[in-house]
Amino acid sequence: MRKIIHIDMDCFFAAVEMRDHPEWQEIPLAIGGSVSRRGVIATCNYPARAYGVRSAMPSHRALQQCPHLLLIPGNMALYKAVSAQLREIFQRYTPLVEPLSLDEAYLDVTDSPLFRGSATRIAEDIRRTIRDELQLTASAGVAPNKFLAKIASEENKPDGLFVLPPEAVADFLYRLPLARIPGVGRKTTEKLAALGLDTCGQLPDFGEAALVQHFGKFGQSLWQRCQGRDERPVQVERIRKSVGVETTLAADIYGEAEGETVLAKLWPDLLHRLAERPIKGLCIKLKFSDFQQTTLSRRSIEPDWQQARILLEQAWSRRRGRGVRLVGISVELGEHRHTEQLSLDWH
DSSP states (O other): OOOOOEEEEHHHHHHHHHHOOOOGSSSSSEEESSSSSOBBEHHHHEHHTTTTOHHHHOHHHHHHHHHOEEOOOHHHHHHHHHHHHHHHHHHHOOEEEEEEETEEEEOOOTTOGGGOHHHHHHHHHHHHHHHHHHSSOOOEEEOOOOOOOHHHTTTOOOSSSSEGGGGGGHHHHHOOGGGTTTTTTTHHHHHHHHHHBBGGGHHHHOOHHHHHHHTHHHHHHHHHHTTTTTOOOOOOOOSSSSEEEEEEEEEEEEOHHHHHHHHHHHHHHHHEEEEOEEEEEEEEEEEEEOOEEEEEEEOOOSHHHHHHHHHHHHHHHHOTOOOEEEEEEEEOOOOSSSOOOOOOOOO
């Protein structure tokens, strides 16, 4: 039985800015958008969220929601430096650290001798260390596997800890809304609700075969997650050649404008995962209703939104009347350069 901790920093980019600018502590703050040019919010603090501001929201809409919102372009070099400090802290507790992005990671503490092997006390101490040394807050989940630990870390956000011991997993999952499962977006939630499925506890009566019939391979994954199964080990970070994000849509789309809307939602996540790493190319991927797919790439030294839109337009022309069921975007990573900084502002 593994002991997995998922650490997730609270509104990380915004929290770093508020730490370094105390005058911004209580005001609505968003990062990544632009007032004068077309932009999208990368992240925002909790005061901004109280007004309905969310990541991937167009800047103009965010300002409609909150007219006194403070928009800043962000400083990725700073965020990466703080992330490196986080990694150093994690390594004090276990060498088995799997970073997911700049602000979250899985830690396997199954064999850790610290605190007599108590994963709960280790998680508490990690959060204390982050607060004391970095003046930032983190939420944590402790559970027997990665999936459950990630779900647990969301339970008491922000600045909270939730422990899910093996004996409590069945009851926890029985009540868990399906919308909480990673990969279950709004459209999938609506499709599940139309089938009378709202919580994990309703799936056994529905059956695995029926889930697969309605949702394909994702249905099998959903079934396993709702049984609390996840055998994925914590993998120490390896040298990556590319970074990408994609989403399979609950219903096929046909209009290019719809495709651009999906791409706009993926873009902040791509920038978040990319950090300031240099790139060599940009690639758009579409999968059509007949499960054929196409990719289109272009050399690029920076993640340029306008170039991404052009690539999408060119890839869309290959649709030939077919619906689009998946949209993805990725970048080919280049050799690291220490002198360049990636802006979160895209236009």
